[in-house]
Amino acid sequence: MTPRKYVTIDRHYIYNRQHGNCFFCGKPLKMGSLSVDHYLPKSAGGTNDVFNLVASCKACNADKLDTVPEDVAERHIQWFIQAYDDHHILTKSSITIPKETLRQWIHSIHRVYPSGDFTVFEAPGHRFYVRLNQIEKVIAFHLADPELF
Numbered sequence: 001m002t003p004r005k006y007v008t009i010d011r012h013y014i015y016n017r018q019h020g021n022c023f024f025c026g027k028p029l030k031m032g033s034l035s036v037d038h039y040l041p042k043s044a045g046g047t048n049d050v051f052n053l054v055a056s057c058k059a060c061n062a063d064k065l066d067t068v069p070e071d072v073a074e075r076h077i078q079w080f081i082q083a084y085d086d087h088h089i090l091t092k093s094s095i096t097i098p099k100e101t102l103r104q105w106i107h108s109i110h111r112v113y114p115s116g117d118f119t120v121f122e123a124p125g126h127r128f129y130v131r132l133n134q135i136e137k138v139i140a141f142h143l144a145d146p147e148l149f
Helices: 011-017 058-064 072-085 099-106
Strands: 035-038 053-056 111-115 118-123 126-131 134-140
Touching: 011 053, 011 072, 035 058, 053 058, 072 099, 072 111, 072 118, 099 118, 099 126
Parallel strands: none
Antiparallel strands: 035 053, 111 118, 118 126, 126 134
8 A cells, every 4th residue: 555645634624623713813714714834834844734733814824934833742742632532643454452542542642753754642651653644553662660760
């Protein structure tokens, strides 16, 4: 199977996630005038994944330019968990972890960082490699014994 080269942006999902308001100024938006903005700019490594997109008015999108928000990691984690719960993050069919177990692990994510073509979300003992709104792989790792430090 050839990897997908792009993500279809679900404008309705982004709009509804923000209750129809511009993320930056709070102004009510109409679907027809909605601008989808990369929260972490593409120039800084931002992706087209749903956890990196926000609804904005055209003025705020233009004003933001390539500014990297200070809270980008926290927002990515929050929006990734929400998108997973809303079924906008898929899981590769080869991942056979029970859904409730995977959900619990995802809800304990505390760190996010880029790694090559992937965005990696980390929970205690697990890493989730995400690309194009899909969990491509899950890696388990052992935590160091905190009593040793």
